[in-house]
Structures are given as structure tokens and as C-alpha cells.
Amino acid sequence: MESSARRDRDADGRARNARPRDGLGRPLPYGADGVARQPEGVTRSPEETLREAQRLLDAGMPFHAHEVFEDAWKSGPAQEEALWRGLAQLAVGLTHAARGNARGAASLLERGTASLARYAGQGGVATYGLDLPELALWARELTVHLPDRMDAAAEAPRLTR
Template sequence: MGRPLPYGAEGVDRQPEGVVRSPAETLAEAQRLLDAGMPFHAHEVLEDAWKSGPDEERGLWRGLAQLAVGLTHAARGNAAGGAALLARGAESIAPYGAGGPHGIEGPHGAEEPHGAEGPHGAEEPHGVEGPHGAEEPHGVEGPHGAEGPHGVDVAGLACWAAALRDDLREDGGPVPAAARAPRLRTG
């Protein structure tokens, strides 16, 4: 799973740090690591993009890294820490989905401001319940909403994070990292 390791546990090599990759390479490598049950390593790959990417995308990469390290904590049985990081990560990527302030078009083709009307016609407050019954960050489109930059499935990741947070609140973890790995991109 990567780090942090329980006391006395034998570790595996870390990912090399400071590697500059294209967004597509970053997402592919992070997905490979998530699928292999190595969410902390995926976090390190995403953290490289966060530190080296353009300023306007730093929140996206930071949020994706937080989601990956949230899964790391969940897999290690740290339910409270995992849930907090999942919430923080989902909140960080929300502006990059449909209706966010970063120029991503909404489902009807026009840019929608943060705080726009929700799918039921009324303005939705922060933390509204999503299609899976769990709170989702404001500004995130539903499961069929527009994708974020580089094909990132912002809405799908928000649903995934909410569902995993719910499971952590109910069961307390640990969860199997590979089996609970999210899909970072649409399609």
C-alpha cells in the first residue's frame, strides 16, 4: 500500500519524487498504482503534478492526491483520517467539475457559476445529498455530468469519495485498497 506504514512493518520502495509527467502520463500512472493497491504511491505521483503543474490546476492535483492518501488511510484502518482526507480531496476537485469557476462547461454547454441551480431547479447549498445518499461537495455535477480537465471524472470521484466515507463511518475500515480504487478518468 505504500506509506504511512504501521510501526515495525517492512516497506516497499517509494516512488521517485519530482518526476515531471504530462497530465495523461500522471493519470495513467496513478491509476495503475491505485489498481495495484498502492494508493500512497499514486498519491506521490499526483503530488508531483500538484507541485509542478500550472497554478490554475494545482487544486485539482492536490485534491486527487488527497483522495489517494485518503484511500491509504482507509486501507490501514484509520477511518477518521481517511474520511477527512476524502472529504478534503472531493472539496478540492469540485471547482474543476461542471459549474466550477475554472471554465468547465456545465451540462447545457454554458459555463455555470459556483452556486448555480442544481438538477432539481433550486440553488443547492454546500454539502447537498448526491445520488448515493451521501453529502457531495457543492458544484459537482451528478454521475453523468461533464468531465473535468484532462478527462478527470470529477463527479464520479465525488460519488466514490462519498460512498467510501459512508462505509468508513459505518464499518470503520480497513478497506481493500485495490478493490476500492476509484476511476480517475471518464470512459
């Protein structure tokens, strides 16, 4: 049997993420007990997004927080896309840092910070109480500690003031 025929696919042929994962989003063997996945495609208010993402970050689950931010960037207004994408990149950067992938962590932390910098000091663009300068400082300081593997919960940023 061809390997692609064994893959879990939806009706449109897109891969489903049915494989269990650990708290940092790493795949586990089929049948293993994993951490419950974040449901995809959930539309939340910006405030609900930030609350849920902060809860996941504080629990040491930045991979799951990134999925919450991804929903926000896909369902929100176009002018906020880079804001939510930047937050998702920071969460994945923390994920890579916790996994011990210094190169991936540094790259994503840099990209996320650059995305968020577009919103710093701009009037008329909602940032929902995000402390953008503090998040940029957090990302720079986290990068200094690479390549050490990190405890994601201990290193989780505060998103809002």
C-alpha cells in the same frame, strides 16, 4: 548521540524518506524489504500522471499514487494546483481507509472532494478526462463504509471516463 543526528538528512538538512515502507506507505524497520518508493520530483504530462496514478491505485498502492499527484501539483500550472492536490487527498484518504484510520480517511476524502468540486463544470480549466462527479460519488460511498478496514485495490476509483 542525539536522535536527530541519527536521522537521514539531505545536504540542506531536510529529512529523507530512506526508511523502507509497505504498499500503504507505513514505515517498516530499517533493513526490511519494502515496496519501492515513487521517485520524487518527476515531471510528467497530465495524461502520464493519471496513467501512473491509476496503475498504482489498481495495484492497491494509493500512498504511492498520492506521491505521483503531489509531483503534478508541485510542477504544474498554478490554476491546476487544487485539482492535483484534491486527487492526492483522495488517494491519501483511501490509504487511511485501508489502514483502518476512519477519522483520517473521512477528513481527507472530504477535503479532496471539496478541492475537486472547484473544477466541476468550469470551462477553460483542463480536467484531462477526470470524471469529477463520479470521483465525488466514490468518495461519499467509501466514507459510508468507514471504519471498516478496506482493500485498497478493490476500492480504487476509476479516475477517467
